[in-house]
Amino acid sequence: MRVLAALPVVLTLSCANQIPPSSDPPSIELSILTWNLLHGVDDDGEHNLEAKGHYIWQQRADLVFVQEIDEHCARSNDVDQMAVLGEITGMDGAFGSFMPYQGGRYGLGTLSALPVESTRSLRLPTGDEPRVALLREVEVLGQTLVAVNVHFNWTRDDTSRFQQASALLALIDPLDLALVVAGDYNDVPESRTLEAFYAAGFEHVEPAGPSWNSTSPSVDIDHILFRSGRELRLEPLGGMVLQQDTLSDHRPVRGRIRAHALSSQASN
Numbered sequence: 001m002r003v004l005a006a007l008p009v010v011l012t013l014s015c016a017n018q019i020p021p022s023s024d025p026p027s028i029e030l031s032i033l034t035w036n037l038l039h040g041v042d043d044d045g046e047h048n049l050e051a052k053g054h055y056i057w058q059q060r061a062d063l064v065f066v067q068e069i070d071e072h073c074a075r076s077n078d079v080d081q082m083a084v085l086g087e088i089t090g091m092d093g094a095f096g097s098f099m100p101y102q103g104g105r106y107g108l109g110t111l112s113a114l115p116v117e118s119t120r121s122l123r124l125p126t127g128d129e130p131r132v133a134l135l136r137e138v139e140v141l142g143q144t145l146v147a148v149n150v151h152f153n154w155t156r157d158d159t160s161r162f163q164q165a166s167a168l169l170a171l172i173d174p175l176d177l178a179l180v181v182a183g184d185y186n187d188v189p190e191s192r193t194l195e196a197f198y199a200a201g202f203e204h205v206e207p208a209g210p211s212w213n214s215t216s217p218s219v220d221i222d223h224i225l226f227r228s229g230r231e232l233r234l235e236p237l238g239g240m241v242l243q244q245d246t247l248s249d250h251r252p253v254r255g256r257i258r259a260h261a262l263s264s265q266a267s268n
Contacts, residue, residue: 026141027260029237032224033061033203034182035252038132039070040081043249049081052247053088059254064111065153067180072104073093082109096121096134110149114138115204124167127153127160141261143231148172150183158193161186165193173200178229185223202227205255206239214245224255233260
């Protein structure tokens with residue numbers, strides 16, 4: 001059952017000089033970045049959102065998943081952080097609110113260089129703090145890919161974290177669309193939280209590697225997972241934890257996938 005509305009784009013193709021079209025389905029390489037931004041400060045509490053925005057812009061990613069984002073909160077000088085990041089990167093930004101905080105709202109956000117078809121937040125079970133998953137449908141080769149941003153509960157006890165992952169999977173598991181679920185999972189690949197995603201057919205884009213903390217990384221908790229769908233087959237091309245250790249308490253994780261169109265309506 002589709003939860004989000006998707007409108008596939010139909011293009012009429014022409015063949016110059018009657019050259020037969022290629023039998024290979026069209027494909028495109030996409031770059032993905034996920035990064036916990038520590039509400040726009042560094043480890044010393046100094047505001048550095050603009051520096052983070054410029055770093056994101058330099059990565060030239062198609063989809064950027066960011067966590068710990070403020071919208072008009074006192075601690076971040078009443079700044080709409082997703083608006084700032086969107087302006088710096090030239091990407092379409094959306095914010096998902098966890099909860100009211102210091103006169104504004106606290107949550108996560110997703111930037112897209114791809115055409116956006118729809119955006120919605122899904123409320124997850126509350127742990128030590130409220131949580132949502134931010135779902136954005138984006139257009140790839142005339143078809144739909146669902147980009148899901150997550151920031152699961154952070155405590156050592158994984159009960160709430162596993163409940164949040166399970167609630168999200170209950171929604172997205174029946175979808176027949178290609179999916180990328182990226183963010184701060186606050187759990188390692190061997191955890192039952194991640195095992196639930198593997199059981200639902202998800203795979204890692206990037207190899208295992210510690211992303212927290214930034215100065216002496218020892219825990220692998222920031223992940224990019226994917227699953228193919230009826231319209232798009234996703235092929236992992238690898239990734240890495242980036243060697244950025246000064247701007248946040250997490251290191252950014254970058255991955256690449258190739259999307260292959262499976263529908264006759266896709267463009268090449």
